[in-house]
Amino acid sequence: MEDSEDLRAARAVRRAVLGDAYVDGTAAGPDTVAGEFQDYITTMAWGVWAREGALTSRDRSLLVMAMTAALGRMEEFRLHASSAHRAGVGDAEVDELLFQVAAYCGAPAGVAARRSINQVRAAREQKGAGR
Structure with a gap:
């Protein structure tokens, strides 16, 4: 992709919200198709964050967490929940x-998201204690 x-x-x-360590860790290797796919996803998903408009990064972060939780995409939910503070979400x-x-x-989506939040916060606390 150009x-x-x-x-x-x-x-x-993407780098501002998710952090350098995460973005660098997901960089596509020498596989051309993987690189094109990563650029496509970045343009599509993170391009909407780069739009000028009435939504702030904080708003977008909350929306992404709500949508990923609603869809049961807990891996993505955890990713965004662990990065939410960078977007100003407490x-x-x-x-x-x-x-x-x-x-x-529904309760299943809420319970799964609560479990994920507990994991995110436990990891954050463990990381903070390991300093």
Whole structure:
């Protein structure tokens, strides 16, 4: 994929939200198709974050967490939940979000998201204790 302005903007937002360590760890290897796929996903998913508009990064982070929880995509939910602080989302907001998920998407989605949040916070605490 051509290194367009949109792709560069999407990459910058992805790196700002997910952090250098995560992004560098997911860099595509020498496989051309894998690289094209990564650029496509980055442009599509993170390009929407780079749009100018009425939604802030905080808003977008909350929306992504709600949607991934609703869809049962817990791996993506954990990724965004662990990075939410970079977008300005606090723990209390995530806790409240889970009530919304449970109410509108069902108890199984809310419970799975709560388990994921507990894992994210335990990992964060363990990481903080290991400093």
